Amino acid sequence: MLQESNTFSPVKTHYEDFSPVFGEAVLERHRGKLTEMGGFIDILSEACVPIAPVAAAWAITAGRMIRADFDRLVSQIVEGLATARPDCVLLALHGAQCVERQDDAEGYLLARVRAALGLRVPIVVTLDLHANVTRRMVESATAIAGYHTYPHIDMFETGQKAARLALRILGGEVQPTMVMRKIPMITNAENMQSTHGPFHRLVERAKGLEASGQAEAVSVFGVQPWLDIHEMGNTVVVVTNSKATAAKRHADALAGRFWKSREEFRVRLTPVDEAIRQALAMEGGPVVFAESSDSTGSGSPGDSTGVLIPLLAAKLEAPTAIFLVDPEAVARAVEAGIGATITMKIGGKFDRHNSKPVKVTGNVRLISDGRWTARARGYNTGIETCMGRTVVFEVGQTRILIAERSAMTVDPELFRSHGIEPLYMKIVVVKSPNGFRAAYEPLAKAVFLVDTPGVSTANLATLPWKRVSRPIYPLDDETRFEA
Template sequence: MRIALGGITHEANTFCPRAADMSSFEARQLARGDEILANWQRTGTEQAGAMSVFSSQPRCQVIPTLLARALSSAPVEEKTFRRLLDELVERVHAAQPVDGVLLVLHGAMMSEAEPDATGEVLARVRAAVGPGVPVVGTLDLHANVTERMLREATALIGYHTAPHVDMFETGQKAARMLVETIEGRITPAAALVRLPMLLPPENSTHNWGPLSEVIHMALEMEREGALLHGGIYPVQPWMDTADVAASVVAITDGDPAAARGRAMELARVFWARRGEFTSELVPPDQAVRRALARPPRTVILCDSADATTSGSTGDSTVVLRALLRAVPFEGTALANVVDPGAVARAIEAGIGSTVTVRVGGGLAPETFAPLSFTGYVKTLSDGTFTFKGPGMRGVPHHMGRTAVLVQDGIHLAVMERGVSQWDPQLYRSLGLEPADARMVQVKSPMAFRAAYEGLYDEVIVVAAPGAASPQLASLPWQHLPRPIYPLDPETAWP
């Protein structure tokens, strides 16, 4: 059995001012051929999960092709997307004959010219291997699943968790489904139901709240044997495109009608819970006052509007301004901002020196304003660290050269490049311990909760501007299909 393994993964945010180019993929993940086997087998990723299944199969040969992943941003630069896709397809061609293909995807990728870039990837790979070869893809929970994606793939398998702690298991499930399809033991039949709604992610978790109910229903259908897979997709809500929607995908063994019925059953419950996804948003100064009014235990200041994994730029200073207005206070606060120029000035000054820098507002000046920050240089780092997990366990991250500046108890990590903030290793790699801080700024709407579990006493979601704002009505929409909830509260479905 010969299986080609590859994929291109990116999550588009059309409100971000900066597109992903080749350097964006090089900074996050760009692996070819045997590099995939050598560097990713011991990580908590989809490809590692898939490889663990394939390695247990007798006479199964994996042909690694191309794996590319970039941090969320504006749609991928067209020439970069085409270059990566052409290489992926060429490598799949070179791997033939193959019995199957497993693709690691996100599902919310756009390029500058292709709003359904994931569908384009699937279509090109399908054309390369022909209609008779099974093609199974993995998806993020926030995929924008389209009819084209479903048509070109044999099956699409999405995460069941938010925070995303089942990447490895999703890869395993997709690999098992691919193997069983190749061997003729199952015939996946899928149905897609799309819902006219966009949901902010702060309250979208599998552990509690409205999303958990729908996910648990899907899992119960799988346990009963009614479904091979039930995918619940709240969608990446910052995609201003004419074909965006939350969705449900139900996959049965050879029964399209049953798949449609189960998908509708799940979709009705999902739709009925649409009004329960909002979170309390607290103005920045009030958020800091509330944190300081509590006993001196760690409070997370969730700056989700500037989440780099949601497509914002990471250079907001809104929370930092509120912290500066609150000094002096007992204890320490950890904050972060992307600003390459400020990093360079801190490096020039050197450890132990006091430096005044203007930080923030350089990447998205139409949204964020810089501020002056005077502090002593506590730490200089190359910005490389590895996630401990559970999400993305073992995955290296590179925030570029990084400096820690300290002023009045505020420890500010200034980095050259935005990275995922799911894991406290970001701060720990700089000698900062979140569990010992009074307040910790995290630029992530929800995914940080898994790795930060047990470290904090409360999470306060800050009402702030940014490309990933949960205040969806505040964003300059132009292309959305209307009506759509919550922008149009009276939206009806079905």
């Protein structure tokens, strides 16, 4: 059960958004794919360990899940596990999922699984690097391992690591001790890459502890910042082989380092008009604009016109590509048909507070069923995305890919599958704070993090916080922390 939530998002999550499958269909979806489950299956198959596949359910980031839908999914998972009566459980979770009246979806699920299977069954869990790890998760799980990369390109390897650890626990080789440290800070996603900078140093330290055998799994979680919940903040989780004191010492040291580097996570955003001016002054392309405030991987609706309006106003002479979620506009375009020129209002319909629709006249170039498969090395590679009916709507030189449902924009395949080659664009707009870098940096002439309002903005102080524990950095200057 894997979804990241954004409690500021106006879009609720439903059961169907997870496209859940059960039993053997789980193996069909994930075998040979670069997902955590793909990693589980790889290691267990190699070890000739029988697998009882229970459930696979992934949803794109959005607002809290409808409570009844969540209860249905959790019951299916728990019943599946109770029927399988396993010696050990492997769970691939996100760690920052929220539900109506339940801030800690994974903690709740883990407590239910623990209650169903008893204390003796090891439960080994993988989490996204942006997990908001809670006390209840650590109390219910036997061991937790998070991704070490952002952009996330080690889902498969994290799954392998968890499966290997599970086998060693089952074999009596490892008696895991797990320690968690919560830090009263939130970090911007834009400066959290694992390739360089402050987060890189933390992850290298974590990897070093694993490689030297001092710990079984060391994870540094830079929680995704858009969660207005009480038990919020970055965490460090260390799993050692029965060495409790060492686990505490490593966790304290890493938490202290994380806190000390907090100023380095601050982000500088560029106003859209300024980014367009600089892009036009450059020879060639593509210049990538990251509209992180409307990031579909961070819970935004993907319908902001914050970049689209200035792009259209600039009347660019070179082709430009942008993604937009707008089911109404798709219906209009499909009705008009390929080749039709129509005038309609697009975007700005879900998040009316931060964005407004824009009236455009354009040409319907392509209509599709919105199905495409992620190919870029890393995030959900090999898994199919279904974003509903989709159209390419051309306004001047701007190719607007409009879909009925949201989709990740980190893989250029989103555009390529619809006849738009990012390499030939002057400007490509992605709705992602950092995940896009894995596939886009190698082909981008330049990258701008553009400044527009939205529910996944990097300007955290502008969000309507109500429930988060205060003080917390960077919202409160007086925040103090001693590891």
